[in-house]
Every structure is written in structure tokens, then in C-alpha cells.
Amino acid sequence: MRMTQLPPGNEIISQGEWQEVPGLENTALFPYIRKIDTISSNSYLLLQRDNLILIDPGGLPEQTDTIFSVIDDTGRDRPITALLTHVHIDHCLQALFHPGFRERGVALGVQAEGASALERKDTRLTQARLFSQELCDTKVGIRLLAGADHSDTRYSLHGCDIPVPDGKALEMQSLTIGAGEPIGVYHTPGHSPDSICLKAGNILFTGDLLFAANPGIAGLCGWSQSDLVSSVKKMIWLLEHDTITVCCPGHGRILPAGQALAILRKMERNVASLSGIDEISPEWARETALYADDLMAEVSELFSVIAGRLYVVSHIMDELEEAGEAERIRSLVGTDVIDGLIEDFTRFVEEYRAGRKVDVHLTLKAGQIVQKLDDIFGREDLGTILDPSLVRRAGRLLTDYMTVFRGFRVEPLTGEVDTLGSLNTCLQSIRESPYSEEDLLELSDDIDAYQKALISRLAFVPLLKGIDLEFQRSPAVPPACACLERFPDFIRTILEELSGNEVTGITIKTRERDRSVELSISGRGGVHSISDQKERFLKRECRSCGGTFVLIRGKEPTFLLTFPIATGQSLE
Amino acid sequence: MEVRKFNKQSFVLIEVSGRVDTTSAPDLETEINRLIGEGNRRLLLNMSDVAYISSGGLRVLLATAKKLRGDNDRLGLCSPSPEVNKILKLAGFTSIFPIYAHEDDAVAAWK
Numbered sequence: 001m002r003m004t005q006l007p008p009g010n011e012i013i014s015q016g017e018w019q020e021v022p023g024l025e026n027t028a029l030f031p032y033i034r035k036i037d038t039i040s041s042n043s044y045l046l047l048q049r050d051n052l053i054l055i056d057p058g059g060l061p062e063q064t065d066t067i068f069s070v071i072d073d074t075g076r077d078r079p080i081t082a083l084l085t086h087v088h089i090d091h092c093l094q095a096l097f098h099p100g101f102r103e104r105g106v107a108l109g110v111q112a113e114g115a116s117a118l119e120r121k122d123t124r125l126t127q128a129r130l131f132s133q134e135l136c137d138t139k140v141g142i143r144l145l146a147g148a149d150h151s152d153t154r155y156s157l158h159g160c161d162i163p164v165p166d167g168k169a170l171e172m173q174s175l176t177i178g179a180g181e182p183i184g185v186y187h188t189p190g191h192s193p194d195s196i197c198l199k200a201g202n203i204l205f206t207g208d209l210l211f212a213a214n215p216g217i218a219g220l221c222g223w224s225q226s227d228l229v230s231s232v233k234k235m236i237w238l239l240e241h242d243t244i245t246v247c248c249p250g251h252g253r254i255l256p257a258g259q260a261l262a263i264l265r266k267m268e269r270n271v272a273s274l275s276g277i278d279e280i281s282p283e284w285a286r287e288t289a290l291y292a293d294d295l296m297a298e299v300s301e302l303f304s305v306i307a308g309r310l311y312v313v314s315h316i317m318d319e320l321e322e323a324g325e326a327e328r329i330r331s332l333v334g335t336d337v338i339d340g341l342i343e344d345f346t347r348f349v350e351e352y353r354a355g356r357k358v359d360v361h362l363t364l365k366a367g368q369i370v371q372k373l374d375d376i377f378g379r380e381d382l383g384t385i386l387d388p389s390l391v392r393r394a395g396r397l398l399t400d401y402m403t404v405f406r407g408f409r410v411e412p413l414t415g416e417v418d419t420l421g422s423l424n425t426c427l428q429s430i431r432e433s434p435y436s437e438e439d440l441l442e443l444s445d446d447i448d449a450y451q452k453a454l455i456s457r458l459a460f461v462p463l464l465k466g467i468d469l470e471f472q473r474s475p476a477v478p479p480a481c482a483c484l485e486r487f488p489d490f491i492r493t494i495l496e497e498l499s500g501n502e503v504t505g506i507t508i509k510t511r512e513r514d515r516s517v518e519l520s521i522s523g524r525g526g527v528h529s530i531s532d533q534k535e536r537f538l539k540r541e542c543r544s545c546g547g548t549f550v551l552i553r554g555k556e557p558t559f560l561l562t563f564p565i566a567t568g569q570s571l572e
Numbered sequence: 573m574e575v576r577k578f579n580k581q582s583f584v585l586i587e588v589s590g591r592v593d594t595t596s597a598p599d600l601e602t603e604i605n606r607l608i609g610e611g612n613r614r615l616l617l618n619m620s621d622v623a624y625i626s627s628g629g630l631r632v633l634l635a636t637a638k639k640l641r642g643d644n645d646r647l648g649l650c651s652p653s654p655e656v657n658k659i660l661k662l663a664g665f666t667s668i669f670p671i672y673a674h675e676d677d678a679v680a681a682w683k
Contacts, residue, residue: 300624301659307627308663315634315668335627339594342626346593461664500658529654 013246013254022245023201024181030070031248032063038364041091041250043067046200047074048180054082055198055205056250057094064094080106081177085207085250086195087114088127096138109142111187114194124221125192129282130360144196145173145187154178170234188235190228197235202245209235210249210263213271216364219280219407229271236264277407285359288404292366293349294537295401300342302394307335309386313458329385334376345369367405374398384452385459389489412546415484416566419477419510419517426488430495433460463496468505477510480517480563482546490545494559497530498523517565522558530557575603582682583614583646585675589621592629601632613645616678620651625659637668646682650675
């Protein structure tokens, strides 16, 4: 076996090769690090004097094949023990199903609650039901942190809880297998009730502790906010007071202890805000996956429109021989990056529709894409050029998804909306450019202000031009209880939808009906290609405004919006 | 994405189908540039079978408009799918080049 000899003091851990474990003389480590996904965890091999320990076999058969071939390359026949940092199937599936585990007589070591979950084939605690995965009969040989000490010819377990200031003791056991060095086992529930961290020499194997507050993970069955707060505090204390120099997580790259400590300190602040999040159940995943699919269709349309408007302005500035300004405007949004992200998601959706991905995969992929889009979407710069409603809506699509993905609900922040006044303002802004020709003349002495106004005027698209608009209002429509910010943007979304469908006329009617404010917007003429996906999107948007939405399809499609009448009691 | 070309009496008809996105837009641009390079200065793009156009595709259309600015040059789109038509309209492309409901409308306008 080839082993990397590290110079003293150098404790950088490399993946895919054997190396000494810092702080131990007779133990070697082989890390198997994967690109982060939800299918399989990292795996780690520890080669001890007379035995082998496999931490988290992972979820993919080819991963286990590779690990067994690495074991075979050591050239010595040693008993193998697989230790699980917790029983989520991305960490343990192969320990249950890969034939090599039975053939080689691999013993399984799991925290007591996790051991029971595996033995009773609990598809909730293992997350198997989220991935439509069945479980098989499993026998756990070593029950960790079960309370009592244990000692036999193969292994021994001794409890030695660690008192932590300002909290409950850190539950800990020392596991010694054969003549190997003792492994520290620390109970760190929160991500799941059976989560543990393992310590060998100066290395801490942290399982999924460092990601336990992440969106799409916080809220999994068995997740506990209070337990997580407590575990994070204890592990911060341990990292501050122990000799740990390196942390090997369940997913992603190996970290110096200082970086892991910084993550835990940030988590300590974040976890407190995660009260009342939804449980990530199969129902949640199905609903959120559908939302993600609908939302990304809307995102791709809206971002194409935003990029298109910038290109149009840039094109005209080029014609006006303002090449510098044209280039600045063109580069305001990273359109290639955005297109690339949307295409990446589209390919993923194709796999999902083909049955190769499940609901929860789609929700996580959308979370990843939306986060990246949010990072590169420069709202402030764009808001000075484009219609602010367009920029607001694009930004809101991203934040709304992240709210749902984090396990919260998008609740309407309602107020008293002057229905007629708000409609009039909305119609005015969609009909008139923010700067008139007179405004431009007024600003012609101030070059910067003139150019800003000119660009804004060029970016304005008269969407209702050529459309016959009829506004039938009841004489006294009461104020609606709706979201002040979202209401005008939602009306604008509907008007844009009709305009994009080439209607020749739009009729808007408002009235009070059954103690509600009813608003109907109908289109005349046009192509009426309003998809089911668009209808679902509009329904959700209307709900976020505080109202209900019905689409009446037909020769003249009608969008019927109903809001409660604003009373002192109905306002939030 | 697929691109098919037809030499008509006074213009070249380019039929585009599929998705015009970051991956396929450069191919469309190459094809259009080749046609312009061969001296074709009147192009009509039929986009009835294009389900989606990304910003990359929009950029190709504008780059083409920039190349065909001569008095006798023409660039137009015809029969866009509702999805594409909506994006072109909301993005303001109708002010850059004409969008015809049918190929015949372009033929009549370009006589």
C-alpha cells in the first residue's frame, strides 16, 4: 500500500489516497470525496492496526465497489466495521444492499435510535420515502450511545460524557475495535435524532452537521431545531477546546477546523430563525417541485424579456454612436450565465419528467439555481433603466422560491389598497414612458441626467399601444385588503399576459360583490395561449397578493380576482 | 434546434425549429452570417416551431438587424409561436424589425 508521508505540522488531507491520520501513529485515512448531491455522501476509510473502519458507505453501488477495491489493495485481510454518522439513505444505502457487505461480514455500527430505525425499516427517518426507496432487513451489530458500556473480544464501548459550560453534557463514547486506536463517538442530534460525529486522532468526521440548517435539509423528518441548537453549541465548544485540526464532512470538501468552526458559529445564529418551518414530507416535495417547475418557466420568460429590453436599448445606443454606453447596458446582466443556469434546469426537468429524478431532487436543483440567479441579478443597476415593476417581479420570484424552499410560506402582507386608484396608477405607468419628450428637453443641459432619461425612455415598451382599453368601474368600490406592493405588479402581469397574447381589446371591471372586491380583466381577440402552468403561476401570485384567482377560458379569456374588503380587523 | 433554408424570389426564408438557447444560438448566428456573407441581404425567419428563445437567441436577432441596415436590406420574422411572440413583444423587439403574422404578409410588404 502506498502511503503519503506528511511532514510534521502539515495536516492537509488529500482525497483519493492513503495518508497518516494526524495525531495517531498507527492509523491511515483514505477519503472518498464526491461532488455534492443528494444521492450519496462522502466515504472515509480508516486503516487500523488489525481492522478497517468504513465511515458512511454512501448511496451508490459504484462508490462501494471502488471502496472495496481500495480495501483489497491494502493486501491484508482485516475485519471491517461500517460506522454511520446517521441513517439517511445517502449515507447508508449500500450498507443495506451491496452484496459485498454480507460477503465480507461487515459489522454495522449505528447510534441506538438510528439502529432501531434501520431494523424496523423506517422509511421516514431514513428519508427513503422521499426518494421512493424501499428498505430491506438489516441487523445492526454495534449500537452506539445506547447507554451501557460494552466489552467483548471484538470491540469495547465506554461512555464518558463531557461537561459543556452553559448546557447539557456532550454525550460521548469511546469505541475501540480490536487492537485499534479508540474512536470518539459524539451524539449530535438535530439533523436527525441519530446524528453522531466521530473523532480519530485530530480529525473529526462531522456527517451532515455543518449543513443541517440549509434550505431543503432543515425540516427533514427527524430534524429538530432545539436539538440542533444544542449540538452546534457543543461542537463549537469541542472544536475550541480539543486538538481537532481537520473536519471531514459528509458532503463536499475537507475543511480545516477553523473553517468548520466559523460555519458552526454562523449556524448558531441562523438556526434560531428556523422556528415553524414546514416538514419536508413527500407531499411538501411534490408541491414544491411543481412550484419550482412553474416558477422556472416564469423566470426564463422574465429574464429573456429583461435581457431583450437591455439589448434593444443597447442596439439603439449603438445606432446613436454611443458604443461605450451600449456596452455598459449590454453587460448589466450576465445573460450568458443566466441562460446557462436556465438551460441546466431545463435539462434537469427533462430527467425529472423521464422519471430519472424524484420530486425532492427537483426542489433542491431549483434551490441551487435560484440562489445562483439571485447572486448575479443586479436589481439596483437594472432598476434605473428598466421598468421597476419588471425588476421587482423577477427579484420576487427568486426570493419567494427561497422562502418556500426554506420551509416557510409566502404570506401576504396585506394593507388597505385603494382599488381604483391603484388600477389607475398601474394603467398610467404601463401606458406612459417615465420621461416625456418635454422632460428630455428640460434635461438637455445636464448630460448625465439627459442620458439616464433617454435610456429609460428607450427601455419603455408601450404594451397597451393599439389595444382598445375599456375600464368599467362601479361608482363606489371599497378598498381591498391586499398586498400593497404586489397588487399593482400582479395587475401588470395580467395586462402583459394579454398584451403578449396579441389581444385587440381589454375590459377591466370592478365591483363590490358578496363582501368582496371583484376585479375582472378580459381580453378580446388575440391567440389566448394561456398554459396550465401559467394559470397555476397566476393563482399562486394572486394568493400572495391576498386574493383568489379564477381563469375563465373561452373566446374572451377573463381573469377574475377577488379580494376581501379592507376593514380595520382584516388588515395585518 | 434545426435550421432549414429556402431561396425565395427576393429573399431567403430561414425556418427555425426547437429551442433557440445558449447552446443553439451560435449555430443560428453562424448560419445567418454565412447567408449574409454569400450576399443575401433579405432574410425572413419563420419561427412558428420555436418553443423558446433565450436572451442568447435575442442577441443573434439584434446582431443580424445591425448587419442588415442598408436601404435595400430587409430582416423580418414571421409566424412566431405565441411563446416567442410574447417575449419579442414584451422585450420591445417590434421597434427593431417587423414581425409578420404570415410569410405572405412579408412578401407583400417587401415588394
